[in-house]
Amino acid sequence: MPRLMKSKSKKIGLAPGTLIHIGRKKIENATITAINYNEKKIETKELKEVKEFFKINKKDSTTWLNITGLHETSIIEDIGKAFKIHSLVLEDIMNTDQRPKFEDYDEYLFIVLKILSYDAKTNNVITEQISILLSQEYVITFQENENRIFSPIIEKLNVEKSKLRIYGTDYLAYRLLDIIIDNYFLVLEKIGERIEFFEEELINEGKQDSLKEIYKIKRENILLRKSVWPLREVISKIERTDSEIITTRSNVYLRDLHDHTIQVIDTLETYRDMTTSMIDLHLSNTSNKMNEIMKVLTIIATIFIPLTFIAGVYGMNFNNMPELHMKYGYYATWGIMIFIGGLMVYYFKKKDWI
Amino acid sequence: MPRLMKSKSKKIGLAPGTLIHIGRKKIENATITAINYNEKKIETKELKEVKEFFKINKKDSTTWLNITGLHETSIIEDIGKAFKIHSLVLEDIMNTDQRPKFEDYDEYLFIVLKILSYDAKTNNVITEQISILLSQEYVITFQENENRIFSPIIEKLNVEKSKLRIYGTDYLAYRLLDIIIDNYFLVLEKIGERIEFFEEELINEGKQDSLKEIYKIKRENILLRKSVWPLREVISKIERTDSEIITTRSNVYLRDLHDHTIQVIDTLETYRDMTTSMIDLHLSNTSNKMNEIMKVLTIIATIFIPLTFIAGVYGMNFNNMPELHMKYGYYATWGIMIFIGGLMVYYFKKKDWI
């Protein structure tokens, strides 16, 4: 199961802005990819050093710089110097236990989000952090790991006269956010399927240990909420910002994003209510089963214990037991035992236990 | 049971505004019905193409265009071009997993709602999406399936000098909203009846598996909430909009609608509290039953186990057991056994177990 918290111990007591990578190293070598484009042409290049960026970047064009792998402090530092990024921002980029947030630093906007994906093998949700820096000339994205979720955007960028090529950095950023949030729906769909599966199990009283699975889903929901709830605030802040980097043309797109975010949160809340109800159902199933077991025991014991007693009585060795010498004593005893047994069965029938 | 979420996987990575139908196809062929009316005359026509609309539409008249079936992308596209609708709106219309919402696009207003109906056979609530586009000249409604809920409005439209004929598009839209929300009450009534039925069952300790039914009602409530809660916000936004499409004459009607919406939400909340209480009652019933079963077992076992022991003792085969040779030993043993049995019965009476 995913950990509840990432260790921050190595950071305690350091000056703010000190760069330390918090999180697991998920990729061997960090890579820098630069895409420079305008309406007419597009150029993609793997950079070895951050400096190369300035060779590529040209007038009247937009650049998207994508850094994969956050553990190489030198790269992050170089970018910080090259683009004059505040050291607290750089610190946040390297701390992968960040809460989703939006901050306006006048010259650039800073967005932190989580990329969610579903690992079908372990049935776990994988959470990765993405940081987006956005100015009027460039978009810089920082990812923990190679992630193919942006490939549709890269494809689209290569299409001439697509909106992506014509509109500026804010539209590119919107498309990145849009695809990230769309992926949330995929994850929610998978969780929803699992909920429906265990729901079915519960109603048909199938497996016995479904509670542990429901517990895992609930735990996932609790952790997802930490990634998803702040999202609404992030998108709202982007919508309301008076920064010139966000053009008015983007308003309608951001409103759409806002709607999606609320739908994600709504779905998560629905799942929470569902799992809570499922636990109630499970507990009731368990006590129903207990009831059934107890009934079987009670019926058998209650019928046979008195009969065994009667048999015991006539197994006593007293000299003077007249019944033993009666001719039909044995048959009479059987009669009495069958009558008592029948009475018990009748009683249980009346009580609806059989 | 209805699904928790509709699959959105085919949409991931597409540009915003790309038209893809999300949801199940519920009708074979999409149809377009146009009703053009003013105070004096009314004309109803099935359209084959969207273009025909412009032949029908006349000066000084209001047109209601009703599209049934959302899977034919071409129709939605044609309408988009004909009425200059934003591509994001068209996308929302085709995505039947939309959250109820209201958006003001200056030239037209866009409302998404859910039509609820109750399927008496399966005891399920059926949710369909309706989108309403509203300008000063036309009302366009998009439904998933043929639905007879608007027929009273169509009848009324045919009555000369009815308010519907005299007032403009906003009054027609209000009437559509009003009839949609009125249908919510019908659905709530049905759910209320089921709650009352299972409540009765619980109090009289009738059926054993009522919890599963309560669970289903609860599940329905959870899903309904997703359709109903955003409604309040939708109606509030319509009330507060400064769009000229909504005339001041409509204020009092919208206030009425707002009241109804709150009543729907109130009722849903009441149902939620009711079902939660019913689960408590059910759990208590179950443990009461268990108590009763245990009592029966305990009474029988506790009375007969000691007696069986006594009988066992005098069934032993020791040579030297003086009691066996006493003349009234057998009767004395019966006496002791009856006394012990009686004592037990007395004890249980005192404990109020019998």
Add this chain to the structure above:
Amino acid sequence: MPRLMKSKSKKIGLAPGTLIHIGRKKIENATITAINYNEKKIETKELKEVKEFFKINKKDSTTWLNITGLHETSIIEDIGKAFKIHSLVLEDIMNTDQRPKFEDYDEYLFIVLKILSYDAKTNNVITEQISILLSQEYVITFQENENRIFSPIIEKLNVEKSKLRIYGTDYLAYRLLDIIIDNYFLVLEKIGERIEFFEEELINEGKQDSLKEIYKIKRENILLRKSVWPLREVISKIERTDSEIITTRSNVYLRDLHDHTIQVIDTLETYRDMTTSMIDLHLSNTSNKMNEIMKVLTIIATIFIPLTFIAGVYGMNFNNMPELHMKYGYYATWGIMIFIGGLMVYYFKKKDWI
């Protein structure tokens, strides 16, 4: 038990403002009582028709028109015409499933409330609707049934120079609201007594089926909340209204009313918390009882089952069983059995089970 919802099916699809009585008919014939008064004189009259009102009404006087029985559409319609009441208001008056509300229609104010009373026989709370129309000249009240709760006000009205006679319609309306809310306290008192009674039962572990009664109280609370929660909003709106019908002289009275409303809500919330705690206590009682039953069974069974086994052993019929032929074998066996029994008793004592 009271129904969760009143059927609205007959209303679906009708134009807004269509008058249809929703609710049960509680009185045979509707009656109209008019009281016309000013500082100097007072006149009370049963009206046969609404028109008669205008004969009674005089200059410089206040009139209170009380309609009992809401099923006669004609009377409501006549009043609508006579006093120029909006058709949506008339519709709301006849729909007894209305949510408490306040609306300002400039010329008159419209208040809907619930009258609560307690039926000691069935232990149910009876909810009736009252609508109050208030202008500067008249107060019109619409009740479902003959109700004696206003008789103290009528008495007071007959006292010359009482504030009621001197102050205007807003003071009369305040007094009506005050007496309605005072009756809420009576109902809460009765429910409080029942809660205290069942609390006592629970703590002394009296009755077994107290949970069902607690459930009924909880259900009542849930339904009462629908009548009571909107009240705060209603009174707040009256306080804040800038209508000239409400004089500044009334401010201090409305503040008092506001206080009472909050106290009613507070008490209801307290009851909710109480009943929730009581259910916990009940569940614990049930499992305590189960524990006790199990203990009795376990003690008896655990003591006698091993003893019965020993008796069984010496009841075997093997030829070669030396113990049987020992002189004191029988007594030794008794010794062993008593020792084992004693050991068990000692064990249970140590475990605090006895």
Add this chain to the structure above:
Amino acid sequence: MPRLMKSKSKKIGLAPGTLIHIGRKKIENATITAINYNEKKIETKELKEVKEFFKINKKDSTTWLNITGLHETSIIEDIGKAFKIHSLVLEDIMNTDQRPKFEDYDEYLFIVLKILSYDAKTNNVITEQISILLSQEYVITFQENENRIFSPIIEKLNVEKSKLRIYGTDYLAYRLLDIIIDNYFLVLEKIGERIEFFEEELINEGKQDSLKEIYKIKRENILLRKSVWPLREVISKIERTDSEIITTRSNVYLRDLHDHTIQVIDTLETYRDMTTSMIDLHLSNTSNKMNEIMKVLTIIATIFIPLTFIAGVYGMNFNNMPELHMKYGYYATWGIMIFIGGLMVYYFKKKDWI
């Protein structure tokens, strides 16, 4: 246990401002104590009539009038006339079921609070009401019963040049409020000790009926909340009032009071969470005990029932039972029985039941 509500039945239907004492009469005769002081001198006197006040009261001095006992309507009425108090205020003073509140009547301020104290004998919290009237010249306090909580203030008043003597009525009122809220902490401390005691009991699985005690604490908390929650609003309103009776010098003191109030509420909320957790722990303890009981029963029964069966088999009286005539049949049977018993014990050991 304290009652949930005080009976208000005798008040229904009376005009607002009618004086009726609601609550239990806690003292035989009401007393009036007047303390008149300024920087230089102080005079304390028991008054027989309210009128005497005006003899005592002098220019340039502050008077504190303390009325103990609220059942004598005449005294309250006299004070009402003497100080021109609104009749609704007088009504509130006599109704000891009042919610804590603050009201500004321009010439005077009106504060209602609860004095809490802890009765160590019955482990109950005793709630008494105190009303404070505050103008620029006098402070009038109305208590239900003789209460020594103000004696430190009276002592301090007798100290020359103490702040109390120098500052005006608002500082005296602040000190009264401060000492009242300080007493809340005492009560919370006692409840906290009881919670800790029963927590200890629960963790060490001491007493069995701790749930009833937790229930009582929870009930107390629920009732206390009614006294404490409105306090925050009361103090906030006093802080924000623009009445000239509250001098700016008092701001810092009121802020301190506000802090204390929030701390009281925080503690109460903590207690609520604690008791809820304790109930969970208790329920788990109960089912653990049940598990243990069941284990003992199961172990004993499961070991001996098969053995008893074997003994029973060889107690049968068939003519043709070869085993009975074998030489070592009896010993072999013992062998088998010990083997089976040992197997069972091994099984339970493996299951960790022993």
Add this chain to the structure above:
Amino acid sequence: MPRLMKSKSKKIGLAPGTLIHIGRKKIENATITAINYNEKKIETKELKEVKEFFKINKKDSTTWLNITGLHETSIIEDIGKAFKIHSLVLEDIMNTDQRPKFEDYDEYLFIVLKILSYDAKTNNVITEQISILLSQEYVITFQENENRIFSPIIEKLNVEKSKLRIYGTDYLAYRLLDIIIDNYFLVLEKIGERIEFFEEELINEGKQDSLKEIYKIKRENILLRKSVWPLREVISKIERTDSEIITTRSNVYLRDLHDHTIQVIDTLETYRDMTTSMIDLHLSNTSNKMNEIMKVLTIIATIFIPLTFIAGVYGMNFNNMPELHMKYGYYATWGIMIFIGGLMVYYFKKKDWI
């Protein structure tokens, strides 16, 4: 376990601003450490008296005065006089049961916070109070005990040209707050590890008494919440204050602090949800175990009780029992018994109990 509340009884009735130490004395002798620094030089000194401060303090320099140990009233009083601190502030400093808060006294700002640390031996969270006084020239900190958490800051202060040396008092205060809140993450990490440990235990159904440990974690969370929740408000107030002591340069740092605070609260809420879910899981585990125990008992009892009855029947001593004399009666009886036993086993297999 930590106490719920510190005793305040000795404070009741005292004038506001009276200095009394509330809390346990944690250090023998209070110490005063002064650090005076500016860009160029730094001087650290242990003071014997507060007066010495003024000898050390120089123009154009910042002083940090750290007092350890709050029980010596004289020191606090001396500081109060020397720096003209309001007596209510001094009172708050000495009361270690203070709620975290921020107050602006124009000439200085007053911040109260909790320092959290984790005692690995007892698995308890230790809470200590720290008060910070902040003016443009000095920072005064009051701690309960010697605490090494500020040592990284002291080290950094000794580094020439570090931001700490260059920026003023507000930056020093920010760094103090930052390190305090960083320590919260350490504590949360430890609690998170314990939650994960017991989660693992629960899922693998390891220990039996894990609930008590979860209870302790929950209790810790409840108490932590009292320290952590007010933090958000404290930081917000510092961010929004218009005091000149906080320079605009600090805004970005305070925003960072605000983010951290929200993350702490988020994590605490996550833990709360986790523990609640874990209790559900535990309860289900317990009833699953019970079910298993009951199954074993039921299987054994249900198989052998009927067989014992049959054996009992043929152990009866009736003269006339034909079966006893049949040649293969004994074998037939075994046959019947094995058949019945087999039937039972088959039944339990079908029910999935074996």
